[in-house]
Amino acid sequence: MRSLSTHRRHPLAGVLVLLLGLVVLGGLYSVLAPRSAEADSTDEALIDDGRQLFLVGCASCHGLNADGIEQQDGGQYGPSLVGVGAAAVDFQVGTGRMPLAQNSQQAPEKAVIYTDDETAALATYVASLSPGPAIPTEEDYDASDASREEVVEGRETWLTNCSACHNSVGAGGALGDGRYAPPVLGTDPKYVYEAMLTGPQSMPVFNDALLDPEEKRTIIAYLETLEAEPQYGGAGLGGFGPVTEGLAAWLVGMGALVAVATWIGATAVRARQ
Amino acid sequence: MSQTEAPARKGGLAAGPLAGPTAWLDDRVGLATIVKKNLRKVFPDHWSFLLGEIALYSFIILLLSGTFLSVWFKPSMAEIIYTGSYDPLYGIEMSEAYASTLDISFDVRGGLLMRQIHHWAAALFLAAMMVHMLRVFFTGAYRKPRELNWLVGLGLLQLGIIEGFAGYSLPDDLLSGTGLRIAEGLMRSIPIVGTYISFFVFGGEFPGNEFIPRLYVAHVLLVPGILLALITLHMVLLVYHKHTQWPGPGRTNNNVVGYPLLPVYAAKAGGFFFVVFGVTALMGALFQINPVWVFGPYNPSQVTAGSQPDFYMGWLDGALRIMPAWEFTILDWTFSMNVFIPGVALMGLLFTILGAYPFVEQWVTGDRRVHHLLQRPRNAPTRTAFGAAGITAYGLLWISGGNDIIATQFQLDFYWITRLLRVLVFVGPVLAFVATRRVCIGLQRKDAEVVVHGFETGIITRSPDGEYSERHLPLSPAEAWTLSAHDRTEPAGLPAASDHNGVAAPHGRVEQVRGRLSRFWVGHDHQKPTADEVREAHEHHADDDELEPAEQQFGGVNELGVPRRH
Secondary structure, three states, X not given: OHHHXXXXXXXXXXXXXXXXXXXXXXXXXXXXXXXXXXXXXXXXXXXXXXXXXXXXXXXXXXXXXXXXXXXXXXXXXXXXXXXXXXXXXHHHHHOOOOOOXXXXXXXXXXXXXXXXXXXXXXXXXXXXXOOOOOOOOHHHHOOOOOOHHXXXXXXXXXXXXXXXXXXXXXXXXXXXXXXXXXXOOOOOHHHHHHHHHHOOOOOOOOOOOOOOHHHHHHHHHHHHHHHHOOOOOOEOHHHOOHHHHHHHHHHHHHHHHHHHHHHHHHOOOOOOO | OOOOOOOOOOOOOOOOOOOHHHHHHHHHHOHHHHHHHHHOOEEOOOHHHHHHHHHHHHHHHHHHHHHHHHHHOOOOOOEEEOOOOOHHHOOOEEEHHHHHHHHHHHOOOOHHHHHHHHHHHHHHXXXXXXXXXXXXXXXXXXXXXXXXXXXXXXXXXXXXXXXXXHHHHOOOEHXXXXXXXXXXXXXXXXXXXXXXXXXXXXXXXXXXXXXXXXXXXXXXXXXXXXHHHHHHHHHHHHHHHOOOEOOEOOEOOOOOOOEEHHHHHHHHHHHHHHXXXXXXXXXXXXXXXXXXXXXXXXXXXXXXXXOOOOHHHHHHHHHHHHOOOOEEEEOOEEEEHHHHHHHHHHHHHHHHHXXXXXXXXHHHHOOOOOOOEOOOHXXXXXXXXXXXXXXXXXXXXXXXXXXXXXXHHOOOOHHHHHHHHHHHHHHHHHHHXXXXXXXHHHHHHHHHHHHHHXXXXXXXXXXXXOOEEEEEXXXXXXXXXXXXXXXXXXXXXXXXXXXXXXXXXXXXXXHHHHHHHHHHHHOXXXXXXXXXXXXXXXXXXXXXXXXXXXOOOOOOEOOOOOEOOO
């Protein structure tokens, strides 16, 4: 105690306190600061590859610097990709939605143009522009070991957040203006996870604050349970509900019965014979 | 072991006195007289007369399968924790109604099959009633003396729809809860008293704990009871009136041509019952219907895309979907016309029109005679056109009810489908009316032409003078008779508004309206040729360009130019 009070007016005391402050601050920063895009030197080549691919295949809409192209009326020709993250690129390019075949209300899923390596390069390039959601790892979305409780929880989360657009069995549904929620069953769990993370097209973003990674995983667990489930009670008729059921009642049921009725009536009595 | 000789068999119903149990019954309830009369009851045969039977048989299947389901279904809103065998719902809180539906589906042997048979039978019941009603409408079978039976049938259809909707709502799954919420919305949209009605029906705030038990009583007791009573009345009236028949040689307004009930008709009808049961069972086994387990228990915070009612409510849902938002407030009351008009008023309108139609037609045409012979749709062009317009309006509203599924499956814009249907639902029926009436009149012309001139054979002959003519094949008298068995239609003349003293005629204005309507109704009809016209035409063709009348329908000519005979 005595030494502290003696030395606190030492000429170097101020410098020492300042140093201490800087070390603590720096240490805290390195622990707490948001991780920047993984742009360390090993990725440099990949980023460069991605940029070359980007300039050829994407820049015509998204701009040379991936910051979007604005139209004269204020609309966007192609949106800015700064900050969308690698997950968005992996989803859009990996499912064939990008590059667009044409300007339309919504990019449909179609044949994939880029190889996995090229997609990875593009994703790395876009991720290097500004931090954004990274591509989830397999342990994020792997729900093969989900318990019954997790499946039940996933069902509840699905019915609360997703089925309003995607339908209770993930058969998809209509949205306004020609947009739609695509069918989900049969989609690679990675893309399901990425879709929740990045909110492609008309879909809202379900970031980790809205649905934490565990909840996302349980949704995938429920979808996989649905997929593996046998079609109890026969052909599912697309999962579209009473519309296809009514169609089946009229076309199959009434069709068959009227055909039989015609057959029975065809051997009718004729008064003149 | 002593051999006993069996008593000699008596002949049949007709021969000899009765013996054995039949005699026992006859002595006590006078069976022979009733049975003898009704076993010989004649039913005319035509495939379209079997449509009502489909409805009757589906109703029997509904009673049978419904009884099975009622053994396990628990109509209770009590909250329980599900511990059945469907894993994704394990441990979820739900009503006993929903849990017992899951149990029927997964834990009761044959339960899912029965549930699906019950639901498919309900769909077929409603569909068959609609098709049967259209048959009755388009052939004029509702005309005197059958107007009352038409009304009974209409009551059956309405009750069937209510019964179906109640069944759809009972499982208390997400879809039925969503449907009930809409039904509650319809009740509330009734101006001023709507809220009271809703609270009265649901026993308080929606959904409450009262409604499922109430609905259950209606679904298994009240409505089926009335349905059964009305079906009995429908059948009794049918037996009393005797069945209508198509016109043809030997068939008149005073007889019925067909097979007697026993053995032929009973065999046909009985066989058809098993066919209907078989088709329903096959559908129950092969196609999923209302998979309640994927919807989960009703939870007002959840909803699923593709929420639709069953098909018979689809047109009302469609009307709701395309109705523009129109709501206003007078004093403290909100008038939700956007819900009331499509949801409540439209249903009332349809059933009012259907109920009033036979009487309106009778008034306009002045036709108050008894009819047992059916009309071909072409011979009542205006009625057929009204029917086609109605089907078009109904169909367009039906399409609106599935607009989201149509949008996704045909990759169309949901908004544009809605806009288009808003216009089409008014324009479509008018176009359908005009087109159908023209087609009917065209067909009438063709019939008249065939009756007068016979079939064109395509055989062209050249006379020695160089004149070309086509040989005609006259109809057989039987065919000509069938084609011209219908009545001529005469528009009622416009009465004078006042007599020669200038005194206004009583009911003058009403008669004026009736006269104009009548002209609109039958004024465009093409009348069948008169006997003179037919005779004249035959004399005209009598030389050598007319062939011998064919016994059967003309089937074209062979390569030698000779008409084919069957």
